[in-house]
Amino acid sequence: MSQMNDAELCRRLNVLADVQPSAQATSRAMDRIRQTLMDSNRFVARKSLGRIVMNSKWAKLAAAAVIVIAALIGLQFIGGSTVTFAQVIQPILNANTAILDIVIGADDPNTPVIHDMVMGSRIRRTMSNVQDVVSIIDLQSSKILTLTETKKEAAYIDLKGLPSMPNYMDQLRNVIAQLQDSPHFVVEELGTRDIDGRKAVGFLARHPRSEITIWADAKTGLPIRIDQKDGQMLVIAKNLQFDAPMEESQFSMEVPEGYKLQQMELDLFSATEADFVEGLRIMAEKFGDGQFPDGVAVEDYLKQVPSITKKCEQLKLSDEEQLVLGKKMQQYLLFTRFFKGDGKWYYRGKGVKLGEAEKAIFWYRPRDSKTYRVVYGDLHVADVAPENLPEPLATDDVPPASVGYQQWSKPDFVGSQEDLWRITASEIVAQSDVTLTKGPQGVSVMPISLPYTTAVLTSVSIGDAAVPFEPAGAGQFKLRLPLEKLLAGQTKVTCKWTVPLADLEKAVYGYQAMLKALVPVVSYKLTVALDPDSGLESAKDPTQLSWVPFSIGNPPEPKAEFGSCGIAVQKRK
Amino acid sequence: MSDRHTELLELLDKFGAGLHALLTRLTLREDVAEELMQELFLKLHGTKDQGRIECWYAYARRTAINLAFDWRRRQATRRACSLDDLSERASETDGPLGKLISAEELEQVLAAVGRLHGASREVFVMRYIQQSSYEEIAEQIGKTVHQARALCFRAMSTLRDMLGCDPSPADGKEVQHVTDE
Numbered sequence: 046m047s048q049m050n051d052a053e054l055c056r057r058l059n060v061l062a063d064v065q066p067s068a069q070a071t072s073r074a075m076d077r078i079r080q081t082l083m084d085s086n087r088f089v090a091r092k093s094l095g096r097i098v099m100n101s102k103w104a105k106l107a108a109a110a111v112i113v114i115a116a117l118i119g120l121q122f123i124g125g126s127t128v129t130f131a132q133v134i135q136p137i138l139n140a141n142t143a144i145l146d147i148v149i150g151a152d153d154p155n156t157p158v159i160h161d162m163v164m165g166s167r168i169r170r171t172m173s174n175v176q177d178v179v180s181i182i183d184l185q186s187s188k189i190l191t192l193t194e195t196k197k198e199a200a201y202i203d204l205k206g207l208p209s210m211p212n213y214m215d216q217l218r219n220v221i222a223q224l225q226d227s228p229h230f231v232v233e234e235l236g237t238r239d240i241d242g243r244k245a246v247g248f249l250a251r252h253p254r255s256e257i258t259i260w261a262d263a264k265t266g267l268p269i270r271i272d273q274k275d276g277q278m279l280v281i282a283k284n285l286q287f288d289a290p291m292e293e294s295q296f297s298m299e300v301p302e303g304y305k306l307q308q309m310e311l312d313l314f315s316a317t318e319a320d321f322v323e324g325l326r327i328m329a330e331k332f333g334d335g336q337f338p339d340g341v342a343v344e345d346y347l348k349q350v351p352s353i354t355k356k357c358e359q360l361k362l363s364d365e366e367q368l369v370l371g372k373k374m375q376q377y378l379l380f381t382r383f384f385k386g387d388g389k390w391y392y393r394g395k396g397v398k399l400g401e402a403e404k405a406i407f408w409y410r411p412r413d414s415k416t417y418r419v420v421y422g423d424l425h426v427a428d429v430a431p432e433n434l435p436e437p438l439a440t441d442d443v444p445p446a447s448v449g450y451q452q453w454s455k456p457d458f459v460g461s462q463e464d465l466w467r468i469t470a471s472e473i474v475a476q477s478d479v480t481l482t483k484g485p486q487g488v489s490v491m492p493i494s495l496p497y498t499t500a501v502l503t504s505v506s507i508g509d510a511a512v513p514f515e516p517a518g519a520g521q522f523k524l525r526l527p528l529e530k531l532l533a534g535q536t537k538v539t540c541k542w543t544v545p546l547a548d549l550e551k552a553v554y555g556y557q558a559m560l561k562a563l564v565p566v567v568s569y570k571l572t573v574a575l576d577p578d579s580g581l582e583s584a585k586d587p588t589q590l591s592w593v594p595f596s597i598g599n600p601p602e603p604k605a606e607f608g609s610c611g612i613a614v615q616k617r618k
Numbered sequence: 619m620s621d622r623h624t625e626l627l628e629l630l631d632k633f634g635a636g637l638h639a640l641l642t643r644l645t646l647r648e649d650v651a652e653e654l655m656q657e658l659f660l661k662l663h664g665t666k667d668q669g670r671i672e673c674w675y676a677y678a679r680r681t682a683i684n685l686a687f688d689w690r691r692r693q694a695t696r697r698a699c700s701l702d703d704l705s706e707r708a709s710e711t712d713g714p715l716g717k718l719i720s721a722e723e724l725e726q727v728l729a730a731v732g733r734l735h736g737a738s739r740e741v742f743v744m745r746y747i748q749q750s751s752y753e754e755i756a757e758q759i760g761k762t763v764h765q766a767r768a769l770c771f772r773a774m775s776t777l778r779d780m781l782g783c784d785p786s787p788a789d790g791k792e793v794q795h796v797t798d799e
Contacts (some may be wrong), residue, residue: 049781049783058726058746058747060724061746062747062748064642064643070652071638075654081659265735266684503753566763
């Protein structure tokens with residue numbers, strides 16, 4: 046560090062304090078912001094974020110044959126801590142280079158570590174348990190160059206199916222560009238803990254399909270560990286460094302002189318059930334001494350790579366045979382890694398020998414199928430109904446609803462409501478249909494308030510299923526919702542209730558109705574219908590038996606109270 | 619227009635010029651300051667209500683400082699000139715070389731300021747770059763004047779250590795405005 050005295054420091058600070066932008070620069074900067082605020086109801090966030098994305102040199106999307114990390118991050122700022130989520134993700138957004146270690150599954154000493162260096166559109170990847178092999182992943186050309194240095198062997202792998210597969214850093218940028226408008230992303234603060242001897246603050250960002258936890262240095266705000274749940278795979282990124290200087294030569298896609306070259310192709314989404322079953326057979330026959338592997342997830346395979354490599358050498362396969370075997374193992378891995386079924390897959394093959402026909406070792410539900418495909422120990426496959434599976438499904442194995450209910454971090458249930466009030470001679474017999482769209486995470490008890498304290502809830506149902514409820518005060522009730530039905534797409538809750546007609550406020554034209562939804566809603570509609578025996582008719586049109594006195598949609602924010610409206614009725618003449 | 623937009627316009631009218639000047643001082647680039655202003659108001663738009671406009675300003679200033687030093691950190695690896703090579707007072711010529719040397723002198727100080735953390739950095743910027751009074755700083759950060767003074771003193775001490783400052787001035791006289799009263 047250079048030496049200077051106090052006077053010099055003072056001088057420089059005074060010079061700094063005297064720095065002034067030109068009046069034109071200030072005016073231009075302020076006008077630009079003012080114009081943006083005046084021109085639209087929302088700040089044009091996409092433009093700024095889009096600029097960050099578009100200026101990036103990172104190519105579209107890629108995947109190594111082994112790992113793809115995808116992350117979806119929420120940008121909703123919670124605040125309340127010195128280090129904010131927005132600060133934490135800035136290095137990720139703006140980095141042009143990165144170094145990181147990746148661990149799949151458990152972060153323990155036995156788990157192999159993937160070491161990535163990232164520059165521009167390329168990743169240089171090595172693995173701790175596979176010596177002398179370096180892979181260069183080129184996202185722009187969708188190619189991988191794998192070099193085995195001791196054997197002087199090289200392979201080019203053409204990757205197919207890439208555009209929908211983001212690489213780690215680019216996915217983050219692309220997703221963040223969309224987050225400003227999305228209600229699906231929520232960030233929660235996790236407090237502080239020690240990570241590798243450093244005090245770290247944590248943020249959990251959720252999306253219906255994914256979850257990411259970022260731990261950042263509490264002092265600098267730089268991310269030091271990122272945990273991502275991607276389907277059934279947990280990916281941990283750690284030892285993160287951003288914008289470290291790197292040599293371009295380390296990312297060369299040129300095959301070094303003297304290397305023997307092979308060409309391969311890999312379609313990331315081409316794996317079929319048959320590929321997976323064939324892979325299971327190879328794992329048992331060739332590498333497992335007749336026994337299925339302990340696991341079929343990527344992290345299980347990574348642990349087995351050294352022993353598989355050794356056994357391959359013992360097999361003394363020809364080059365052609367090695368190529369065929371390699372292709373089969375890739376397809377086997379791809380089946381679970383880029384799983385195309387619904388919900389989870391289940392593997393129970395540990396300890397099972399090839400040929401044990403009665404033992405189910407793997408099952409999954411193909412997309413949109415009502416039954417499961419079950420693979421048995423002799424590798425025959427059968428269709429099985431969910432109730433006949435070897436074990437119950439995992440409690441979190443529920444396919445997400447394509448439209449409708451999502452859980453969030455706020456305490457409120459939110460939906461939309463349509464009411465039908467049937468007016469009889471003495472009471473209102475009402476049916477409120479509430480279509481829920483949001484609910485607190487893990488909460489199944491929903492409080493509701495009827496429009497009148499003297500109203501009585503008579504039944505609650507979702508579809509044909511009754512929903513238990515209990516009183517919680519005058520006109521208030523607690524409903525015990527079946528979360529699994531909501532998450533499966535059955536989101537309409539039907540509440541039937543009654544209130545004496547005399548409890549409505551009388552008006553000259555008829556009655557004044559309280560407009561109050563059972564929960565905060567984004568739309569509310571009231572239809573009234575006159576019971577033929579009510580002795581009443583519409584004051585506006587006596588021939589009309591039902592009409593809509595009130596409806597509202599898209600209030601600025603969900604609300605439950607909408608004031609009141611008149612129900613114009615008179616005694617039938 | 620939403621309440622949020624009205625608040626942001628009010629903030630812009632009242633404190634926009636000051637925020638832009640702050641960003642310019644911390645980045646030494648007008649074009650970067652303009653971009654960071656946009657980014658700043660983007661963040662403000664997405665954040666929760668801060669209440670009074672003065673609270674908005676405190677939050678905006680803190681965010682602006684963070685944005686500027688994040689930008690500086692990203693640029694650090696791209697700067698060609700080694701700051702450690704500069705140890706003598708720059709020439710006071712107004713020529714291009716003089717301006718270049720002068721800019722690098724300021725970069726050296728800003729680089730050191732960037733290594734201060736959190737509240738230290740914020741109060742240092744407020745006191746020595748924005749030249750706010752202790753009373754103003756105390757009000758902005760919600761501390762007493764005494765506490766604000768102590769924070770500024772500690773921040774300056776830390777900066778001196780980083781820069782290897784010889785506490786005695788060149789001419790042997792105490793420099794009053796650097797040693798906090």
